[in-house]
Amino acid sequence: MHKSIETINERIRDGSARVVTAEEMPAIVSELGEEGALKEVDVVTTGTFGAMCSSGAFLNFGHSEPPIRMERIWLNDVEAYGGLAAVDTYIGATQQSDTLEDQYGGAHVLEDLVSGKSVELRATSRGTDCYPRRTITTELLLEDLNQAIMCNPRNAYQRYNAAINTTDRLLHTYMGTLLPDSGNVTYSGAGLLNPITNDPHLRFIGSGVPIFLCGAEGMVVGEGTQHSPGGGFATLMVKGNLKEMTPDYLRAATMTGYGVTMYVGLGVPLPVVDLDVVRATAVRDEDISVDLVDYGVPSRSRPVIRSVNYAELRSGAVEINGEQVRTSSLSSFRKARQVAAELKGWIEKGTLQLALPTRPIDTTKTVHPMHEKKKGPRVLDIMDRQFVSIGESEEIRAAAQKLLKGETNHLPVIADNGKLAGIVTTFDISKAVANPGKACTVKDIMKKKVVTTTTEEAVDIAVRKLEQNNISALPVVDKDRHVIGMLTAINLGKLFGGRWLK
Amino acid sequence: MRLLVNFSKKKGTAPIIAQAVKDTGVLINVERAVIDSSEGEALIEVPDDQCKLIRSTMTRLGATVRQLEHGIGVDMSECVDCGACISVCPREVFSFDADYKLVVAEDKCVLCGKCIPACPHKALSLPV
Numbered sequence: 001m002h003k004s005i006e007t008i009n010e011r012i013r014d015g016s017a018r019v020v021t022a023e024e025m026p027a028i029v030s031e032l033g034e035e036g037a038l039k040e041v042d043v044v045t046t047g048t049f050g051a052m053c054s055s056g057a058f059l060n061f062g063h064s065e066p067p068i069r070m071e072r073i074w075l076n077d078v079e080a081y082g083g084l085a086a087v088d089t090y091i092g093a094t095q096q097s098d099t100l101e102d103q104y105g106g107a108h109v110l111e112d113l114v115s116g117k118s119v120e121l122r123a124t125s126r127g128t129d130c131y132p133r134r135t136i137t138t139e140l141l142l143e144d145l146n147q148a149i150m151c152n153p154r155n156a157y158q159r160y161n162a163a164i165n166t167t168d169r170l171l172h173t174y175m176g177t178l179l180p181d182s183g184n185v186t187y188s189g190a191g192l193l194n195p196i197t198n199d200p201h202l203r204f205i206g207s208g209v210p211i212f213l214c215g216a217e218g219m220v221v222g223e224g225t226q227h228s229p230g231g232g233f234a235t236l237m238v239k240g241n242l243k244e245m246t247p248d249y250l251r252a253a254t255m256t257g258y259g260v261t262m263y264v265g266l267g268v269p270l271p272v273v274d275l276d277v278v279r280a281t282a283v284r285d286e287d288i289s290v291d292l293v294d295y296g297v298p299s300r301s302r303p304v305i306r307s308v309n310y311a312e313l314r315s316g317a318v319e320i321n322g323e324q325v326r327t328s329s330l331s332s333f334r335k336a337r338q339v340a341a342e343l344k345g346w347i348e349k350g351t352l353q354l355a356l357p358t359r360p361i362d363t364t365k366t367v368h369p370m371h372e373k374k375k376g377p378r379v380l381d382i383m384d385r386q387f388v389s390i391g392e393s394e395e396i397r398a399a400a401q402k403l404l405k406g407e408t409n410h411l412p413v414i415a416d417n418g419k420l421a422g423i424v425t426t427f428d429i430s431k432a433v434a435n436p437g438k439a440c441t442v443k444d445i446m447k448k449k450v451v452t453t454t455t456e457e458a459v460d461i462a463v464r465k466l467e468q469n470n471i472s473a474l475p476v477v478d479k480d481r482h483v484i485g486m487l488t489a490i491n492l493g494k495l496f497g498g499r500w501l502k
Numbered sequence: 503m504r505l506l507v508n509f510s511k512k513k514g515t516a517p518i519i520a521q522a523v524k525d526t527g528v529l530i531n532v533e534r535a536v537i538d539s540s541e542g543e544a545l546i547e548v549p550d551d552q553c554k555l556i557r558s559t560m561t562r563l564g565a566t567v568r569q570l571e572h573g574i575g576v577d578m579s580e581c582v583d584c585g586a587c588i589s590v591c592p593r594e595v596f597s598f599d600a601d602y603k604l605v606v607a608e609d610k611c612v613l614c615g616k617c618i619p620a621c622p623h624k625a626l627s628l629p630v
Binding site: 050051183185186251255256263316331332337 | 582585589620
């Protein structure tokens with residue numbers, strides 16, 4: 001049996017279409033069977049509500065008198081793109097305020113506009129014969145704009161990896177607060193309600209397809225940036241009229257330590273035309289697996305701890321090495337349900353009919369990493385190969401002499417087996433001299449917990465280690481923990497004026 | 503019942519909590535304490551029926567005692583029910599109900615504030 005999209009739209013028009021949400025579908029299929037579900041259900045609605053950083057809007061302000069060709073543009077102190085001719089701009093959700101930093105950003109500007117608040121426009125120009133005006137400052141409401149078109153380059157991720165932190169340090173990431181020592185797990189995504197998960201071969205999601213976008217009827221433009229359906233991470237580029245949106249489904253947010261982002265409510269209706277649609281929309285949370293990834297490793301390829309499914313994540317805790325670790329969702333399942341339910345209401349009322357994609361979206365490609373012709377500096381490039389070290393059983397006095405002679409503030413301490421045992425600084429020695437006690441050898445006063453780096457580590461990562469630990473030197477060790485160099489704050493000076501900044 | 507006890511070093515360094523336990527025999531549970539050079543604050547839990555006794559004893563020993571009626575505050579107009587706070591709270595104050603709406607067990611909250619930076623929507627705040 002096959003149902004045409006025309007039949008479905010006819011039913012929508014006469015009010016007889018049976019519309020259900022993707023959450024209701026698994027139970028319907030197990031009750032009526034696949035054939036029965038195909039006969040019974042005409043449309044399945046999906047929904048998601050979560051942080052979608054790659055979002056923003058095109059705005060057209062209209063011309064001022066005398067006219068200006070805006071070159072630099074700020075909305076409530078948030079800079080918007082000025083390379084789109086006279087009075088157009090694109091404001092990106094994650095752009096931060098020049099004054100309030102991560103407390104206010106592009107997402108907040110969009111939320112304020114949608115909430116009916118006025119926003120200060122400030123722009124500058126060099127002035128031309130046709131556009132003589134050089135500056136403008138004014139207050140604008142959303143209704144004052146000619147166009148306000150939300151256009152989000154990357155929304156509606158098919159799924160997203162869950163996050164954990166195996167380090168001993170609290171991390172603030174775009175995946176939220178990650179407690180040390182695998183203290184919690186965070187995840188994002190609506191699971192069985194996710195739009196693309198219910199149409200993984202993108203048969204009905206493509207250019208021109210009507211969608212729910214932040215409370216307005218929007219549409220799919222095409223594949224999103226970083227679209228990677230080959231690996232199960234398809235994305236969509238979408239657009240919609242900001243003027244029709246509501247703050248119920250468009251919320252600015254700040255991920256502490258990461259920055260501003262925007263929560264977007266997005267839903268796609270799927271026509272139930274054949275058994276393949278029935279099977280795809282019967283997907284359950286337990287069928288959708290993602291990797292649980294260690295965000296403690298600051299690299300593009302982070303280690304995977306295990307695979308987890310959305311049913312486990314949503315249960316409140318997942319098991320890791322025999323322990324129950326609590327989970328936090330960053331997206332809102334309750335809001336995702338509301339999106340799917342509102343979309344269902346629109347179709348039941350006949351205000352939204354379905355359309356097939358005018359162009360298909362690629363279903364096989366995978367995203368590749370950045371093509372970097374020039375590698376950034378590594379520790380190897382700037383570390384000191386000449387350094388002074390000391391044995392752990394030497395006297396404190398010897399350490400003091402070495403520090404003086406070597407004109408350094410840090411001495412790596414080497415154990416008898418040749419491996420790094422600790423570190424002593426001028427501070428440790430001053431302390432030992434000022435408060436003479438039982439301590440007489442280096443071993444007694446050294447710090448045993450040493451933060452280290454390796455030759456291949458990116459300098460930026462090593463710099464974060466220095467900052468986070470409030471220290472000024474890192475011993476460079478090989479895989480056997482033999483010290484082969486030192487990286488100090490002084491070495492970082494080599495970066496300036498060197499070839500790395502050219 | 504939870505009491506917020508403030509003590510100032512100007513009034514001496516007497517072990518107020520220990521003294522109160524000794525004098526009254528009431529078992530006090532210290533939920534959280536912050537002490538710096540000039541003053542200190544402790545959040546203590548005492549049985550409801552002995553709250554009055556502890557309060558007067560500690561006040562007599564020089565502390566300022568105030569009953570804590572509220573836990574962490576949630577601005578429901580900002581909250582989107584994401585649940586980012588749930589796994590961060592050491593006292594399991596936050597949970598979802600059957601409809602995935604955030605539920606706050608205020609009585610479990612010890613006002614540590616760890617959830618505040620974890621909330622993407624700035625919906626959480628300590629009571630004033």
